[in-house]
Amino acid sequence: MFRPFQSLTTAWLIALSICRAAAPTLAEGRGHWAFMPLTKAPAPAVKQTAWPKNDIDRFILAKLEAAGIKPSAEADRATLIRRVTLDLTGLPPAPEEVEAFVADESARAYEALIDRLLASPRYGERWGRHWLDLARYADTSGFHNDLDRPYAWKYRDYVIRSFNEDKPYARFVAEQIAGDEVDGANEQTLIATGFCRNGSSNDDNMGKTPEAIAQYRADQLDDVVSTTSSVFLGLTIGCARCHDHKTEPVLATDYYSLTAIFKGTSRIGLPSGATDAKDKQVSDNAKVMALIETRPDVPATHVLLRGLAANRGAEVPPAVPVVLTKQPVAFPQPAEKSSLRRRTLAEWITAPAHPLTWRVMVNRVWQHHFDAGLVATPSNFGVSGARPTHPELLDWLAGQFIANGGRLKPLHKLMLMSATYRQQSGSHETVAHLDPANHFLWRMNMQRMEAEVVRDSILAASGRLNLTAGGPGFKPRIRPDLLDASQRNKWPAIKAEGSEHWRRSVYIYVKRQLLMPSMELFDAPTTTDSCALRMQSTVPTQALVLMNDEFVEDQARHLAQRARLAAGDESSRIIERMFLLTLARPPAPERLQQSLTFVKQREEQSDRSAALADLAHVLFNSSEFITIE
Numbered sequence: 001m002f003r004p005f006q007s008l009t010t011a012w013l014i015a016l017s018i019c020r021a022a023a024p025t026l027a028e029g030r031g032h033w034a035f036m037p038l039t040k041a042p043a044p045a046v047k048q049t050a051w052p053k054n055d056i057d058r059f060i061l062a063k064l065e066a067a068g069i070k071p072s073a074e075a076d077r078a079t080l081i082r083r084v085t086l087d088l089t090g091l092p093p094a095p096e097e098v099e100a101f102v103a104d105e106s107a108r109a110y111e112a113l114i115d116r117l118l119a120s121p122r123y124g125e126r127w128g129r130h131w132l133d134l135a136r137y138a139d140t141s142g143f144h145n146d147l148d149r150p151y152a153w154k155y156r157d158y159v160i161r162s163f164n165e166d167k168p169y170a171r172f173v174a175e176q177i178a179g180d181e182v183d184g185a186n187e188q189t190l191i192a193t194g195f196c197r198n199g200s201s202n203d204d205n206m207g208k209t210p211e212a213i214a215q216y217r218a219d220q221l222d223d224v225v226s227t228t229s230s231v232f233l234g235l236t237i238g239c240a241r242c243h244d245h246k247t248e249p250v251l252a253t254d255y256y257s258l259t260a261i262f263k264g265t266s267r268i269g270l271p272s273g274a275t276d277a278k279d280k281q282v283s284d285n286a287k288v289m290a291l292i293e294t295r296p297d298v299p300a301t302h303v304l305l306r307g308l309a310a311n312r313g314a315e316v317p318p319a320v321p322v323v324l325t326k327q328p329v330a331f332p333q334p335a336e337k338s339s340l341r342r343r344t345l346a347e348w349i350t351a352p353a354h355p356l357t358w359r360v361m362v363n364r365v366w367q368h369h370f371d372a373g374l375v376a377t378p379s380n381f382g383v384s385g386a387r388p389t390h391p392e393l394l395d396w397l398a399g400q401f402i403a404n405g406g407r408l409k410p411l412h413k414l415m416l417m418s419a420t421y422r423q424q425s426g427s428h429e430t431v432a433h434l435d436p437a438n439h440f441l442w443r444m445n446m447q448r449m450e451a452e453v454v455r456d457s458i459l460a461a462s463g464r465l466n467l468t469a470g471g472p473g474f475k476p477r478i479r480p481d482l483l484d485a486s487q488r489n490k491w492p493a494i495k496a497e498g499s500e501h502w503r504r505s506v507y508i509y510v511k512r513q514l515l516m517p518s519m520e521l522f523d524a525p526t527t528t529d530s531c532a533l534r535m536q537s538t539v540p541t542q543a544l545v546l547m548n549d550e551f552v553e554d555q556a557r558h559l560a561q562r563a564r565l566a567a568g569d570e571s572s573r574i575i576e577r578m579f580l581l582t583l584a585r586p587p588a589p590e591r592l593q594q595s596l597t598f599v600k601q602r603e604e605q606s607d608r609s610a611a612l613a614d615l616a617h618v619l620f621n622s623s624e625f626i627t628i629e
Contacts, residue, residue, distance in 0.1 A: 024383055029249025029323040033388075034234070034381040038355045038395045056418040059393035060441050069431055072423040072443040077102045079424075079629050081113060082584040083444075084416060086628050087369060088117040090126035090453045090504075091460045095580035114416050118409045121469065124164030127408075129452055129506045130368055131159050133534070134231045134379075135176075135198050138527040139473050140271075142200035142512035145488045147271035150472075151289045155194030156506070157470045169361060169406035170350035173232055177349075178342035180292040181335075187288060196291040197267060199223035200512065200528060203274035203282070213277055214309035222307075224291070225258050227530050232349050234360035234381035237321065242307040247384040249323040256303045257319035261341040264298035265291045296334030298341070320348055324356065350406070356381060358398035358406075363388075365408065366397070367533070369415050371445035372438075379532035389439045420444075425629045447628040448536050451522035452505035454626055458551075459502050461581040461620075462558035466503045473509030476501045477551065478517065486514035497551065521545050546621045556620055560612035571596055574612060582619045 029035065043055035044062040051071060052058050064071055075083065081101045085093040093101075101113060117123060137156055141147040162172055174182050177196070179189035199220070206216040226238025239245050240255040269289035274282045303313035318341050320329050329348050332340050349357050360381060367373035374394045377385035388394045397411070404410040415421055425444040438445060449457065459465035477494040491514055494501070508516055512527055521541050525531035546552055559578060567573035575595045579587045587595060595615055602611035619625055 023245055023247055024249045026249055026323055029383065032249075032383055033391065034356055034359060034385075035324060036355065037353070038358070038398055039392060040399065041392045041396065043396070044392075051419055053417055053419040053422075054414065055396065056393065056415065057420050059390055059396065060418075060420045063390065064440050064442055067434060067440055069434055069440055069442045071419070071441075072426070072428070074419070074422045075424045075444065075629070078585045080110070080422060083628055084114065085117060086449070086453060086457070087416075088114075088126060088412070089120055089122035090129070090450075090456055091122055091465075092457050092582075093584055095577070095584070098580065098584050110422075111413075111417065114413055118412060121164055122467075124160040124162075125469070125504055125506050127163045127368075128156070128160035129450075130364070131163070132156060132506070133525050133531040134364075135159070135195050136227065136525075136527050136530050137198050138200075138510040138512050140489060140511050140513065141203065142528065143202040143205065145204050145273065146486065146511065146513040147204060147273045148489050149269075149271050149289055151269050151287055152194065152198070153470075153472050153507075154191045154288060155198065156473075158188060158191045158194070160470070160506070163408070166407045166409045169401070169408070170346075171406075173350050173357075174343065174346035177228065177232075177346040179290070181338050181340055181343035182346075190290040190292065191288050193291040194289050196224045196228070196262070196265075197269075197289050198527075199227065201271070203270055208277055208279060211310050218304060218307070218309045221259050221262055224262050225255065229258065230379040230530055230532070232360070233324075233356055234363075234375075234379050234385070235321075235356075236380055236382060236384070241304075248382045250321055250382075252303055253314075253316050254319070254321040254323075256301055256316045258321070258345075260298070260301035260316060260318040261345050262291075263301050264293045264295070264339045264341070266294060267291055293338040293342075295337060296339055298334075298339045320345065324354075352402050355395075355398065358401055359394055362397045362401050362411065363394065364532070365411055366415065369412070369421060370441065371447045379530065444629075448538075449522075449626045449628060450534065451519040451524040454522055455505045455518060455551075457582075457625070458555045458620055462555040463562040464499070464502050464555060464558050466499045468503055469507075471507070473507055474500060474503055475509045476516065478514070482514070482517060486511065488513070497554065518545055518549060518551070543621065546626075547617075552620055553617065556617035557609075557613045559616040559619075560609065563616075564609075564612065571599055575599070575615065578612075578616055578619060582616075582625050583622075 024032070043058035046052065046058050046061045047065055048061060052061060061071065074080075078098055081093050081098055085091065085097075101109060135155075137152070139149055139152045141149060171182075175189045175192035177193070179185060179192040182189055200223070201220065202216070207213060222238060222241055229235050229237035235250070236245070236248065237250055237255055237258065239248070240250045240252050242252070244251045267290070268286040270282050276282055300315050301318075302315050305311040305313050318331050329344065331344050334340060348354065359375075360378070363373045363375045364378055367378055374388045374390050375381060375386055397414075400414060401411050420441055421444065423444045425446040427443065431442055435442060456465065475492055475494070477497050478491055480493055483491055483493060489511070491511065505519070508519070510527060515524065515526065521539075523535045523537055525534060559581060560574075563574045563577040563581065567577040572592060575592060576586045579585065579591075598618070599611045599615055602614050
């Protein structure tokens with residue numbers, strides 16, 4: 001189901017909560033569902049015992065039966081392989097893969113398909129992109145000069161590698177918060193702390209007075225604290241910077257106690273062009289972009305009244321939010337070169353007894369598989385956030401995640417093997433009026449491809465996708481008239497694209513001042529802040545870019561040539577091949593006849609190659625192509 005107004009709904013929930021007379025008290029906050037220990041309810045008994053494939057289905061079916069709703073039938077095999085392949089890899093299945101899966105009637109065919117996709121290096125590229133949204137990743141600093149960050153890409157590659165290796169979530173979190181303090185710290189764990197460096201920065205224009213530099217430092221720490229709390233804890237703790245939180249049981253002292261944990265850090269790998277307080281170029285040749293500590297003593301941390309560095313209040317110690325713990329967290333004595341505060345924070349965040357972290361991550365995985373989370377506000381599990389539609393299932397999944405050592409691949413497989421995931425996506429009038437938003441999951445949600453998947457699927461279908469992985473980001477062609485929009489750290493003018501420009505979209509150089517237009521039009525995030533839920537807009541400019549963009553036109557020609565080489569010169573076979581490459585299914589007889597007529601008419605105006613290219617262009621523009629059923 002498309003979500004054009006999802007973010008508006010979320011904003012409405014938050015706005016409604018702001019109308020509360022006061023934030024909940026500490027006692028009230030500790031009783032909030034998300035802060036309570038995980039429940040251990042077993043999967044409920046159901047009447048339709050033949051439908052469930054695993055316990056996920058029993059939790060879903062129990063609610064469906066209580067509401068008098070029947071689940072949908074299983075999707076056909078061609079739809080299923082396209083859905084799960086795009087889901088796990090962000091690329092369409094090859095025609096041969098579809099043919100083999102449809103013909104394979106063995107009981108393990110679907111499970112074997114999932115295992116193969118999870119083992120593919122393409123999996124990390126797809127699911128790493130989800131994490132990069134959360135981590136507000138970009139290759140430039142933003143603001144006025146938008147300085148190049150020459151080693152930011154190493155964080156992107158670290159994320160992709162971590163997903164492919166199925167790194168335990170506790171380790172993944174610890175490396176990003178405290179990569180210099182973890183056991184076995186090395187260059188890769190230092191690179192991981194790029195999570196704390198990905199936000200916008202203004203290192204060449206921060207101001208030169210002590211007051212301006214102190215305020216800039218406070219702003220940079222705010223980005224770290226706000227992102228860490230929203231991504232790992234699903235809490236809007238950043239709202240307590242200037243005053244006690246208006247809607248959550250979080251005090252300004254909680255915010256600044258978290259700030260104290262990061263207060264002793266320093267940054268290495270500054271952008272080229274950054275200047276110091278004396279307006280001199282910073283000489284920093286570190287080949288990583290990291291946040292580390294180099295000494296054990298940490299400056300004192302004070303509450304900053306109204307968030308102003310010049311307006312200091314009471315001193316606060318390092319601590320975690322009081323509402324989330326019954327006993328204060330004990331911070332150890334500093335080591336030789338570090339306070340060890342961030343390592344302690346990471347250990348607390350990922351402790352098995354800390355339910356919030358595991359609920360948040362499980363919900364993020366569910367959201368991307370089913371197009372909506374069990375909690376509709378994925379980075380806000382606080383009092384002002386949405387309540388879960390299936391709280392027992394959420395806790396059961398979190399328990400499974402912990403039991404599997406915090407590894408994501410078993411969690412993926414559990415969800416994908418369910419009958420709930422395998423349902424058809426079509427709506428039924430007899431049921432739609434009972435649950436129009438599909439909260440009970442009586443069918444699969446139909447999804448619009450994300451921006452990267454649209455571009456990558458076009459390249460995969462045309463046969464021109466370059467699977468070279470990793471390394472510095474590449475810069476595809478952008479219309480010349482748009483290049484003037486960014487006068488600093490300029491994008492190169494490219495007349496014609498080649499193989500080096502046809503790599504996967506996750507490797508596109510992300511310039512904050514000039515996002516790729518085709519990415520932006522299909523709702524790629526701006527990277528200014530952590531993005532937990534992309535918009536899914538439907539606007540005319542999306543259709544216009546698919547119709548008129550040079551990239552799409554070029555790839556349409558390549559698709560027609562590829563289909564013609566594989567199918568010979570018979571029009572019907574060429575058309576069938578194009579459908580298989582783009583939609584993962586042959587055309588129905590009526591569609592085939594329409595296509596033949598279209599090609600014949602176009603041939604009268606141009607030639608056969610151009611006519612077939614026009615049909616390929618039509619397929620790229622079809623709603624079937626950019627929709628995942």
